[in-house]
Amino acid sequence: MDYERPLFFRVMQYAAAAERDVVDMVSGNPDWAPPDALREGFREFADLPVEHYQYPPSEGLDELRAGIAAHHDVPTESVFVTNGTGEANHLGTAIGLDEYPGNEVLLTDPVYPYYAGRAELLGADATYVPADERGRLDPDDVRRAASDETAVIVVNSPNNPTGAVYGRETKQALVGVAEAHDALLVSDEVYERFDHSGRFCSALAFDSEHRFVTNAFSKSMAITGLRVGYCIAPEHLWPAVRTRHMLTNVTCSRPAQYAVLRALRETPESYYERNRSLVGERIETFTAALDAAGADYVTPEGAFYVLARFEDYPGTLANVERLIDEAGVAGMPGDAFGESRADWLRFALVTPRVEEAAERLREFFA
Numbered sequence: 001m002d003y004e005r006p007l008f009f010r011v012m013q014y015a016a017a018a019e020r021d022v023v024d025m026v027s028g029n030p031d032w033a034p035p036d037a038l039r040e041g042f043r044e045f046a047d048l049p050v051e052h053y054q055y056p057p058s059e060g061l062d063e064l065r066a067g068i069a070a071h072h073d074v075p076t077e078s079v080f081v082t083n084g085t086g087e088a089n090h091l092g093t094a095i096g097l098d099e100y101p102g103n104e105v106l107l108t109d110p111v112y113p114y115y116a117g118r119a120e121l122l123g124a125d126a127t128y129v130p131a132d133e134r135g136r137l138d139p140d141d142v143r144r145a146a147s148d149e150t151a152v153i154v155v156n157s158p159n160n161p162t163g164a165v166y167g168r169e170t171k172q173a174l175v176g177v178a179e180a181h182d183a184l185l186v187s188d189e190v191y192e193r194f195d196h197s198g199r200f201c202s203a204l205a206f207d208s209e210h211r212f213v214t215n216a217f218s219k220s221m222a223i224t225g226l227r228v229g230y231c232i233a234p235e236h237l238w239p240a241v242r243t244r245h246m247l248t249n250v251t252c253s254r255p256a257q258y259a260v261l262r263a264l265r266e267t268p269e270s271y272y273e274r275n276r277s278l279v280g281e282r283i284e285t286f287t288a289a290l291d292a293a294g295a296d297y298v299t300p301e302g303a304f305y306v307l308a309r310f311e312d313y314p315g316t317l318a319n320v321e322r323l324i325d326e327a328g329v330a331g332m333p334g335d336a337f338g339e340s341r342a343d344w345l346r347f348a349l350v351t352p353r354v355e356e357a358a359e360r361l362r363e364f365f366a
Contacts, residue, residue, distance in 0.1 A: 006113075007113065007317070007332070007333070007336050008026060008027050008113075008332070010317075011026050011317075011320060011321075011324075011330060011331075011332060011333075012024065012026050012027065012330070014321055014324060014330075015324050015330035018324050018325060018328075020325070020328050021328055022324055022328050022329065022330050023328060023329050023330065023351060023353045023356060023357040023360065024330050024351060025329060025330055025331050025347040025348045025349070025350075025351060025354075025357060026330050026331065026332055026348060027348060027350075028160065028219065028224070028303075028304065028305070028348050028350055029224050029348075029350055030219060030222035030224070030275070030304075030350050031222075031350050031351055031352055032222050032275055032278065033222065034221050034222045034223050034263070035221055035263040035266070035267040035271055036267075037262050037263040037265070037266035037267050038221060038223065038259045038260065038262065038263035038267075039259075040262060041258055041259030041260070041261065041262030041263060042255060042258075042259045044258075044262070045254075045255045045258045045259065052254065052258075053254070054254075055250070055251055055254075056251050056252070056254040056257060057251065058242065058245060058246045058250060058251045059079075059080050059081065059242060059245070060079070060080060060081025060230070060251075060252065060257060061081070061254070061257045061258065061261060062076075063261055064081060064257050064260065064261040064264070065079040065080075065081060065230075067261060067264045067265065068081075068230055068232075068264075071264075072202070072204050072213075072232060073204075074204060074232055077235075077238065078232050078233055078234070078235065078238070079230055079231075079232055080230060080231050080232075080233065080241050080242070080245055081228065081229070081230050081252050081257060082214075082216075082229045082230055082231055082245060082249075082252065083227045083229065083249050083252055084216050084218055084224075084227040084228070084229040085188060085190045085214050085215065085216040085218065085229040086114065086229070087229060087245070087248065087249065088188075088214035088215070088216070088229045088230060088231040089114075089115070089118065089154070089186060089188055089214050090118055091231055091241055091244055091245060092152070092154075092184065092186035092212040092214060092231060092233075093105065093115075093118055093119065093122060093124075093152050093154065093186055094122055094244065095184070095212075095237055095240045095241065095244060096151050096152035096183070096184035096186065096212070097122055097124055097151050097152060098240065099184070099237060099240060100151040100152070100182055100183055100184055101148065101149075101151065101182060102147075102148060102149040102150050102151040102181075102183070103123075103124055103125050103149060103151060104124065104125045104126075104127055104147070104149040104150045104151060104152075105119040105122075105124040105125070105126050105127070105150075105151065105152045105153075105154060106127050106128075106129055106142060106145055106146060106150055106152070106153045106154065106183075107119065107126055107127070107128050107129070107154050108128065108129055108130075108131050108137050108154075108155065108156075108159075108338075109128040109129065109130045109131065109337075109338035109339060109340045109341075110131065110135075110161055110162060110307075110334070110337035110338040110340055110341040111128065111337060111338050112156060112160050112161065112337070113336050113337060115154050115156075116338075119154075124151070124152070125149070127145055127150075128338060128339075129141050129142050129145050130340050131162060131164065131340070133298070134162075134164060134298050135159060135162025135163060135164035135298055135307070136162075136164045136166070136170070137155060137164070137166065137170065137174075139170055139173030139174055139176075139177060140173075142173075142174060142177050143173075143177050143180075146177050146180070146181045146183065147181065148181065148182075150181045150183045151183055151184065152183060152184050152185075152186055153174065153177065153178055153183055153184070153185045153186070154186045154188070155174060155185065155186070155187055155188070156187075156188040156189075156190075156191075157171075157187070157188075157189065157191075157200065157302070158191035158192070158194055158195055158200060158300075158301065158302025158303040159191075159302065159303060160191065160303055160305055161305050161307055161332075161337050161341070161346045162298065162300070162305075162307060163298065163299070163300020163301055163302055163303050163305055163306070163307075164300075164301055164302070165195055165196075165197045165199045165200050165301040165302040166199075166200075166201065167199040167200070167201055168199075168201040168205065170201075171187070171201045171202070171203050171205065171206070172201075172205075172206055174187075174203070175203060175206045175208050175210060175211050178208070178210040178211065179208060179210045182210075183210065184210055184211075184212055185203060185208075185210055185211045185212065186212045186214065187202070187203035187211060187212070187213045187214070188214045188215075189202055189203070189213060189214065189215050190214070190215055190216050190218065190219055190220075190229075191219055191302055191303040191304075192215065192220070193219065193220040193272045193275070193276065194219065194220075194275075194276055194279055194302050194303050194304055195276075195301070195302045196276065196279070196280055196283070196300065196301055196302055197301040197302060199301065200302065204232060208234070209234040209235075209236060210234070211234065212231060212232070212233055212234065212237070213231065213232040214229065214230070214231045214232075215229065215230055215231075215232075216228060216229030216230065217229070217260050217263075217264075220272060221260065221263055221267075222275070223256075223260075226253070226256040226259070226260070227252070227253065227256065228252065228253070228256050228257055228260045279304045279349060282304070282349040282354040283299065283300060283304075283306065283349060285354055285355050285358055286306055286347065286349055286354055286357075286358045287299055287306065288358070289358030289359060289361055289362045290306070290308050290358075290361070292362045292366070293310065293361055293362045293364075293365040293366060294310075294311065294365065294366075295308045295309060295310050295361075295365065296308065296309040296310075297309070304348060304349045304350055305346055305347065305348055305349065306346070306347050306349065307334065307341060307344045307345070307346050308344060308345055308346075308347065309334075309343050309344045309345070310345070310365050313345075313365070314334075314335075314342065314343045315333045315334030315335055315341065315342060315343055315344045315345045315346075316333055316335060316342075317333045317335075317336075319333070319345075320332065320333045320345065323345070323364070326364065327360045327361060327363075327364035328360050329347075329357045329360050329361055329364075331345045331346055331347040331348075332345065332346040332347075332348075333345065333346075334346060
């Protein structure tokens with residue numbers, strides 16, 4: 001993995017430098033507004049006494065941790081506020097490799113590239129378990145791949161890039177695989193608010209010392225730039241999480257946590273329902289255009305990405321750049337996500353110009 005210039009940024013920079021108008025469908029930055037209460041939280045924070053501008057507790061604001069714990073029905077002590085889901089996933093993977101026997105990390109194929117890059121950065125042995133045609137992970141395949149060398153199993157549901165949602169039976173089985181091999185299941189659930197199937201089940205539904213759940217407000221509140229994430233860890237890992245987090249970040253932004261706390265308390269469920277409905281409408285619009293273009297795709301069950309395959313047009317970086325230049329649509333090359341979807345392209349439906357992008361693709365591939 002190129003740590004100096006990640007592929008996401010290379011594609012976005014290429015699109016920005018294009019001589020024509022381009023619809024950006026590269027990265028998962030929501031285009032809708034954050035909750036009103038979050039903005040009010042920032043305004044309120046600006047007038048607080050000077051002591052509120054100093055270090056917050058390393059584990060996170062007590063009130064925010066309690067609010068997260070109440071949402072998930074877990075002990076407050078198990079919640080640690082992190083610098084986005086990125087840090088939370090890094091903590092889970094690094095601690096899993098330290099605390100559990102073996103040096104292997106099991107990942108899915110296709111996989112979000114940063115999971116794979118993280119395993120490489122940590123010197124782990126990465127093993128990839130292919131997802132099925134719908135992008136779902138079969139626990140039996142994970143069970144066959146796991147061994148005494150397996151220290152960490154990383155899963156993401158709702159999934160980026162496939163849109164797959166793992167239900168209760170699957171999550172329970174994955175927790176069971178981790179327990180059977182004395183490994184840690186790191187379950188990234190950052191897209192939980194974008195479950196279009198009604199099947200989503202958190203790994204927290206199962207009481208186990210072998211599950212480590214990560215999440216954030218980045219997608220659910222459309223605030224990827226604020227970097228307010230969290231992890232929920234089993235009790236025996238609390239000291240390791242506390243130490244690693246403190247030595248890496250010391251703590252996280254107090255004003256961002258303060259604003260998120262207010263939004264968490266005051267934002268009605270209708271806010272999340274409205275955004276989920278918006279994404280659902282965009283999925284319908286975009287996949288209808290893919291039908292018209294004769295593309296193969298899997299309708300996502302969750303999140304806000306679509307993988308598509310066009311005949312005689314493999315998902316390489318060169319073809320992504322050609323699509324930018326000739327069609328005015330920027331997506332991600334499928335081979336960035338692993339071998340099994342190398343012929344596919346991934347599009348993020350987080351732009352109000354989804355319908356326009358869909359029409360451009362239909363015309364280009366017609």
